[in-house]
Amino acid sequence: YHNKRVPVEFVNDKDEIDIERYTKYICSNGYQNLEFFPEGSKYKCFREPEKMSKSKGNVVNPDDIIEQYGADTLRLYEMFLGPIELSKPWSTQGISGVHSFLKKLWRTFFNSTSDIQHSTLSDEEPTPAELKILHKTIKKVNEDIERLNLNTSVSAFMICLNELTDLKCNKKAIYEPLLICLSPFAPFITEELWSRLGHSASIMNERFPVHNEAFLHESAFAYPISFNGKTRLMIELPLTLSKEQIEKEILQNEQVKKYIQDKPVKKVIVVPNKIVNIVI
Known part of the structure; x- marks a missing residue:
């Protein structure tokens, strides 16, 4: 057995090696009569985080990503990977x-x-x-x-x-x-x-x-309106309304009337700035 670094260009995001391309690559670099042992039905490798270096063959060419996605995408994605002061493993998954x-x-x-x-x-x-x-x-x-x-x-x-x-x-x-x-x-x-x-x-x-x-100041709240515990719609009301005013506004709402139809309302539970539950 021999441990060998695999250039990232031959490995996908699931750590699976494109064995056909990789074999051609290493044979062109002096290796002969190689035999690979798959893990299950796939040829896989393990990742060891290290600094990108040409000598290690682990460099990602930004031009390839720019050609496929554009420079703005690469720029944003590099920022999106995490805090700039931290070392981060390179992945194109996102x-x-x-x-x-x-x-x-x-x-x-x-x-x-x-x-x-x-x-x-x-x-x-x-x-x-x-x-x-x-x-x-x-x-x-x-x-x-x-x-x-x-x-x-x-x-x-x-x-x-x-x-x-x-x-x-x-x-x-x-x-x-x-x-x-x-x-x-x-x-x-x-x-x-x-x-x-x-x-x-x-x-x-x-x-x-x-x-x-x-x-940025809140002047209204979008109340989740539930019927027998199941949320059906959202209604935005001013934050200044009392519980009684909230109940009145909700029951007069046309969308709410469609859900209630002719059923008698047994109870209206109002939790200010949180939820309204109508029991029918």
């Missing part, structure tokens, strides 16, 4: 998720791939919910940059885009500041989108956004 985030961001600006010259973002005034999501993200990213916690900033961008998508937000007043925030992390796609929004100057010349605390 790179497709980062790439999907950037593709989703692009699709937010354009309805189709056929017309990428005209953005579909609107000039409508953003809602309080949309402003809260934006300014929560701006605050988080500013704090993370000060601490060099870039991995959690990337996560915050992903969460922000998902939440805005859930709200079907397409407001320019929301996405322009978001692009400026994202620009140091993904400069190429943000510069391209910024230009297609009609800006002639570079996005890098824009002042970095600062959050407005007023948009």
Whole structure:
């Protein structure tokens, strides 16, 4: 038996070796009459974390990843792997998720791939919910940059885009500041989108956004509405309402009436800022 380092290009994310390609590789480097013993039906190897080095044959060429996913994806993914001061094992297992985030961001600006010259973002005034999501993200990213916690900033961008998508937000007043925030992390796609929004100057010349605390204050709560213990819908109500007012608003809601139909309501359990359960 002989221990041999296997270059990462011959190993997949499940530590399985492409034995045919690897055999050709080592035979071309002077080894003859080799015999490999599979583990089950697969040829597997074990990982030993070590610094990348050309002499060890464990180097990953960034050009290969850039060619497949783009430079912004590689840049974001390297930040997303963890705190920059820590050593981290290289893995491309989650790179497709980062790439999907950037593709989703692009699709937010354009309805189709056929017309990428005209953005579909609107000039409508953003809602309080949309402003809260934006300014929560701006605050988080500013704090993370000060601490060099870039991995959690990337996560915050992903969460922000998902939440805005859930709200079907397409407001320019929301996405322009978001692009400026994202620009140091993904400069190429943000510069391209910024230009297609009609800006002639570079996005890098824009002042970095600062959050407005007023948009972060809660003025309402989305109550999960349960019927006999099973949650069926969410209703947003002002935080200033009393228990009696909450019960009245809920029972007058048209969606709630559809669930109740003609059944008598035995009891309404209201837990302020938590849940409403209707027993029928």
